[in-house]
Amino acid sequence: MIDVPHAVRQSLLLYGILTAGLVLSARRQPKSDNLFPISVTTELKGLAILAVYFSHIWIFLVSDRRFLFPLAGVSQAGVDLFLMLSGYGLSVSNLRRPQGVLTFYKRLLKLFIPLWIVLTVLLILDAVLLDIHYTGHLIILDYLGIYLTSDLGRDLDAPLWFVTYITGCYLLFPLVFRKQRLWLSALIVFIIGVALVIINPPVVRHVSFLYAWHPAAFPAGMLLAWLLQKQPRLLVLAHSSKPIIKGILIAVLSMSLIVINPQSHGASAPGITQAVDLAFAFVLLVLFILKPIELRLLSILGTYSFEIYLLHWPIVLRYGFLYTHLPAWFATLLYLAIILALSYVLQQLTTLIAPRKTTTKFP
Numbered sequence: 001m002i003d004v005p006h007a008v009r010q011s012l013l014l015y016g017i018l019t020a021g022l023v024l025s026a027r028r029q030p031k032s033d034n035l036f037p038i039s040v041t042t043e044l045k046g047l048a049i050l051a052v053y054f055s056h057i058w059i060f061l062v063s064d065r066r067f068l069f070p071l072a073g074v075s076q077a078g079v080d081l082f083l084m085l086s087g088y089g090l091s092v093s094n095l096r097r098p099q100g101v102l103t104f105y106k107r108l109l110k111l112f113i114p115l116w117i118v119l120t121v122l123l124i125l126d127a128v129l130l131d132i133h134y135t136g137h138l139i140i141l142d143y144l145g146i147y148l149t150s151d152l153g154r155d156l157d158a159p160l161w162f163v164t165y166i167t168g169c170y171l172l173f174p175l176v177f178r179k180q181r182l183w184l185s186a187l188i189v190f191i192i193g194v195a196l197v198i199i200n201p202p203v204v205r206h207v208s209f210l211y212a213w214h215p216a217a218f219p220a221g222m223l224l225a226w227l228l229q230k231q232p233r234l235l236v237l238a239h240s241s242k243p244i245i246k247g248i249l250i251a252v253l254s255m256s257l258i259v260i261n262p263q264s265h266g267a268s269a270p271g272i273t274q275a276v277d278l279a280f281a282f283v284l285l286v287l288f289i290l291k292p293i294e295l296r297l298l299s300i301l302g303t304y305s306f307e308i309y310l311l312h313w314p315i316v317l318r319y320g321f322l323y324t325h326l327p328a329w330f331a332t333l334l335y336l337a338i339i340l341a342l343s344y345v346l347q348q349l350t351t352l353i354a355p356r357k358t359t360t361k362f363p
Contacts, residue, residue: 002320004328007064014068014329018297025296036228040288041085043295046302047284048078053312053339056159057332060152061320067328073263077277077284079162080217082305084281086166087189087221090173091182095229104174108167111306112145114350115163118310119143122156130318149206152317159313161207169218182229186222190215197270212270213277220278246290253287300340307343315339 004010030039054068055075062068099107119142126132134142134156141148142156150161169189176188193215200208260280262273301308315335322331 001063002061002323002328004062004064004067007062007067007328010327010329011067011069014332015071017329017333021297022295025300026293027296029292029294036088036289039294039299040285041089042302043298044081044085044285044288044302045305046295046298046300048081049301049305049308050298051075051078052159053308053336054332056313057316061316061323062328068332070261070263074261074277074280076213076273077262077280079214080220080274080277080281081284082162083166083169083214083217084221084224084278084285086169087173087186087218088225089221090170091177091222091225094174094177095179095182095225098177098179099174101174105171108170110354113353114307114310114346115145115160116143117346117349118314119156122314126156126318147207148203150210151206157310157314159309161210162309164207165211165214166218182222182226186219186226189222190219193219213274216274216278217281220282243292246292250287250290253283253290256283257287304340304343304347307346308339311342311346312339315342 030037051071052075054072055078058065058068058072119139123134123139126134138156142160145160145163145167147155147161147164149155150158152158172189172192173185176185178185193211196204197208197212197215204211257280260276260283262276262280312335315338320331320335322334325331326334
């Protein structure tokens with residue numbers, strides 16, 4: 001564990017720099033015919049990955065929980081945001097242009113290219129630099145995207161349990177998707193997710209406690225797509241409201257985030273925690289739809305969010321020596337910059353292997 005002297009002061013400095021970056025990168029929201037434009041989902045993914053990155057440092061690396069609070073404390077809502085946006089994105093895409101099961105799975109396969117690149121590099125670096133070796137069985141499962149544990153000391157990249165979970169959602173989606181009964185499709189996905197946690201088969205026994213926090217998130221995104229298909233006026237009204245009404249809505253929603261804040265509810269049963277996290281994520285989503293500006297810094301992070309997720313933990317865990325030489329706030333931002341640069345390289349390599357016109361990102 002890394003000691004963080006003056007944790008509150010360092011957090012204020014770090015958040016002050018991030019806020020300055022957000023302000024300097026802000027620009028007027030570009031006009032879009034889409035009532036829920038891709039720029040909003042990209043910004044939300046940027047905020048979510050920032051929360052996840054902070055939370056892993058907050059929970060596993062530093063000794064003072066005041067450092068990186070409060071954003072690090074809402075990372076579960078960040079994970080729900082990723083899942084919700086994925087469910088929404090897939091549903092909207094298939095409502096517009098339905099795909100066959102095999103076509104959908106071919107598209108999904110290309111999402112593994114950046115994962116395979118990262119795993120290959122990590123295996124080589126672990127063997128050469130750190131003299132760490134893994135069993136053949138574990139390596140095969142890693143390349144298949146099957147992560148049955150989330151062990152910081154044993155696993156190649158412990159947070160990748162999420163890849164298995166969201167891949168499962170993707171594999172299930174085309175099998176249950178029904179354009180005319182999307183609400184039913186969402187219900188089926190939710191029931192299967194809850195059943196998996198309740199039955200708790202041996203194959204997922206070591207990660208099912210992580211699954212238990214998120215079974216409603218992906219189907220919630222599907223339900224959102226269904227609702228906006230049936231009642232498009234909901235967003236039309238929001239976008240056509242007068243500036244003063246929008247301002248009041250933004251103020252009310254911002255205050256509600258403080259009330260809903262998952263950290264204020266303490267430890268609760270998974271179902272209650274999921275409801276609070278989803279409410280928090282949904283309010284954030286509406287806020288980002290209503291706001292009149294685009295935060296380019298979040299857009300950049302969101303563009304590379306999947307690559308950042310793959311890279312951040314192996315780097316700060318294995319090569320976190322900068323924390324012993326630099327102030328924690330500076331090391332955290334410096335690692336973020338390094339990870340972002342490597343994410344750009346990883347995305348370029350992925351595009352080189354599978355040209356962009358055939359490469360699909362996680363929605």
